[in-house]
Amino acid sequence: MFSLDSLTVSQREAVEHKDGALLVIAGPGSGKTRVITSRIVRLIEKGVRPYNICAITFTNKAAEEMRERVRAMGVPPGTQVSTFHSLCVRILRQYAEAAGIDPNFSIYSDADQKKCVKDAIAGVDASSDNFQPAKVLNVISNLKNDLIMPEDFKKTANDYYQKMVAKIYNRYQDMMHTNNALDFDDLLVKTAMLLRDYPEIREQLSERFKYLLVDEYQDTNRAQYQIAKGIAIAHGNICVTGDPDQSIYRWRGADIKNILAFEQDWPHAKIVKLEENFRSSPRILELADKLIANNKQRKEKRLIPTIKASRDISCNVYDDERGEAGAIADEILSLIAAGADPNDIAILYRTNSMSRSIEEAFVKKNVPYIIVRGVEFYNRKEIRDMVAYLKLISNPADNVALDRIINTPARGIGETSIKRLELYAAEKGISMLHAAGQAQTIDSLKAAATKIKEFANMIDGFAKAAVPGCSVGKLLADVYEKSGMHTALITSKESQEDAMGNIEELINSAALYDQSAEEPSLFDYLQTISLYSDSDAYDPDSGKVSLMTLHAAKGLEFENAFVIGLEDGILPHERSAENEKELEEERRLFFVGITRAKMGLYISRVLNRTIRGQMFRSMPSKFLYETGLVSGLERTPAPQMDNGFSRYAPGGAGAGRVYGRSVELQMKDPKSQDSQVYKVGRASTFAASLPKINVTAGSFKKGDAVRHPKHGAGVVKEYLNLGANSVITVGFDNGQTKTLIQKSSELEKIEQ
DNA sequence: GTGAATCATCTTTTT
């Protein structure tokens, strides 16, 4: 299947390790992912069934790539490769009864959670001034990450604040239960509890997952740790990989101890260190090493370069973020002119808002770019509305979803009516949707009763259509029309073109889901989009420069990386500067940023940064002093390139290539769509104001005879005209019915 | 019950 020859001695050691626990401590760029995939393949070669292997990655994207790689290496399908969260959804659905939930549970996003916490705060008569929803939610999340249940917390809570939080927490969990909903933390907690409390389930899962591999183990929290341990304890075939120096999620409960104490958990564990780095230039590694050496809480680890060549590291100061962004844009244009691939360039920053100045400069200077921010699309109002319909259809108990859409679009059901409906439902102990079905028998409702009943009928109608195996794209398209959302957007006074475009995009992607998912279902679709993350939106072949947070850059690499905003208060962030542990995490974050670069590393800071509309004077980040990047500049004024970039070479004069010459750049085709960057995954009004592609209207209609290159001839069963995003349901002659998107399917009309 | 206008609060990072 594959050859071990191409691996280093230590890599091979890890790949070849037989049964039992294995800890792979792997520095950045050490080929860790390759080791895991090779190990999966090797296990299968040795006779392990693919079905008995479970690999856990940090993001869905990483899972997808790993599945792809393993498949490319000739492994038959069946291996479970997913994130902890997706795995938990699967387990909880299978053992829903034991977990005490309905298998059609909703997964609540942070917005949904926030609403519940607010209601819970109000429900225990606490003031939201003293108990800020965001903070309380944070406390609750931390408790869950540590597997502390409401009743446990109640016992230990001793001051007033804690006692109130305990009450809120309890109430919150009750509400989640009535709504048949789980939040992100619940997915882990419930699974951990399931494994703890049901030995027979634990046994079944150990039997199923005979080999467990966990990547990025340094970022697992207590619940994830318990889950991994629960599955593996029976056989001890657990392989974890990670780098304590790249732990950047302490703030959300990740416990670096999980990896540091692995040897105690599994006394016979084999430990392999991968210290060679196949990614970055020696100079970059030298800088990274110098930085991370300032962390006290760490195990010494070396970064051994294997690449010989280095380029100078650039470190620059600008007046403000506009200067920074403009210079970066210029530098990137010269890089591209000199042959660099935009795919292999990234801008990395501490906070999402920092993308804005870069975006503005890139639009102005025609630098092709994409912001890696997947969740933003799903956070838009109109998308959340549409998704709320789906959630309610899938899970009738979801009162939060109902609350969102019962009057969206406006159908004359006001606040008071909703309150009365809620009250009635609570008294009867039924869901609000159920109550809405009997609206006409509820005396308090009066005039709104008919409208509420109509709403309930509509949802019931959708639910009847949402049979197993139905097309989610078609269901969404149906909801869009029949709910009145579409009409409401068309007739709205302000132009709602963006909103409509986004919904079309959603229907479009749902139809794509229908075609590509292994086992498409409404529940599966909802869980996919609920667990969709920022990093999942990263496309290595977009042909554009990627803009993303340092957190989202985890696990990626780029020929040229720009790490911006090296200022005190930004990196390290002011809210993390208070204690040493948080400061060390910020340092690791910068370490992650530095080690994303293969050859070109550009670090920058500004003197004046505008935050939330207010300008602040800023000082250099302390990390710049620690690495000598600032004092180095001060001793010998760095040469200014004519594009504003100066060079810094640690350890003496570098032989780095100077490519700062101004090069006249012409975009290959000014009309090409690549130079217009926007839309998917971007919600800011700024991006929304950018030009749109004009799409040609479709020309299909029901009954048209069509031909598809893959599926052959067929007849159009349904057609929803959304321009190029039009959704077409075709009954093919081979018996299959497919829902396709006009622009992405090569569907041809056959003239008869 | 609706919609526009104003106020306030917030953002550090995310599965």
Next chain:
DNA sequence: GATGATTCAC
């Protein structure tokens, strides 16, 4: 500088 909550006129 954007979102959500609140207020007010209809």
